[in-house]
Amino acid sequence: MESSTAATQPLTKARRIWMAILLGSLAAFGPLTIDMYLPSFPSIANDLGTSASLVQLSLTACLLGLAGGQLVIGPVSDMKGRKGPMMISLSAYVAASILCVFAPSIWVLIAARFLQGFSASAGIVISRAVVRDLYTGKELTKFFALLMLVNGLAPILAPVAGGIVLELTTWHGVFAILSFIGLFMLITVFMLLPETLTNENRATAGIKRTILTFGDLVKDRTFTGYALAQGLVMAGIFAYVSGTPFVYQGIYGVSAQVFSFLFAMNGIGLIIGSQLTGRLAGIIAETKILFTGLLVTxxxxxxxxAMILIEAPLLFIVIPIFFIVSCVGVVTTTCFSLAMETQGHRAGSASALLGLLPFLFGATSAPLVGVAGENTAVPMGLIILIANLGALACYLLLVRNK
Structure with missing residues (x-):
């Protein structure tokens, strides 16, 4: 059977690279769905006659969809396999993207963004579960770092592509492109993705067992420490994602294209962080790499x-943000590997929880960025600081001090 072959035989180098490209592309649906429309924030507000906070609410809705979707789709993939749920979710993603294109009001857009996020979550949770089906230990860390290389291209290319689309057409074109990408990936998954979860490894229980599995994961102090550390670091990143379109373009007066360039530079930092982690995984203990990443961020x-409070020039805002985003590549790669190391029998559920918290925390932090209006960056900086301090504390208290 294809499932047995994919799950038990080692991949050749060429097959490993192609699998990383495919899974990385699926995992990239999260950042792609989030980032590509960011340069459109001001134009969406103007076109739909709404406020910046309501436009940011469309981002929150997407994040809630990404969080809730993983909670549902992860356990389903443990019971039904990886490929079937992935194809159904991609079909729903295409439909939700088309709804975004024709949204007549901000509230319809918000609802459509929730559906878009919910369906996009399958790419994140299932790609991670497939990786765990295939690898363990340091090989898991190394392959996940390779996955992050592909996945990291999305934060670079998505806002740049969004800025280019805005030069040629309106924000509706951004969602039209996302619908075509979803259709392309649906065809690709149908043709190329093997089933990696063998029948004997599939969960047979229903909703009750799923809830109990989540309960067992939460009771696992070490797993919870890694999950919370990763989730809080990502909460800070979503504050940055939600705040910088208005901070950069509103306060510092840069164009949508310059904003896209600055955003892309941080995406390069994310790739550097994840690849450095993959290279060091076999040399330095992963816990030490994680701790260093948390200290730096x-x-x-x-x-x-400090730079925000003294109203420093843009350069002195951009530099610390670059290091904050770069460390995400370090923290997420190590947290995922360390947390999933002993979760083979419940990889889908564990992957779902690891994927849930970043978007759940992000859905909370993103709208708070705009509470003081569009003319201050203080809420953004404060949320990022609190989130990263919390991540460091969770690691020290739940993991290192166990």
């Missing part, structure tokens, strides 16, 4: 808050 957060 917390220090950079303190510097960012």
């Amino acid at each position: 917390t220090s950079a957060s303190i510097l960012l808050m």
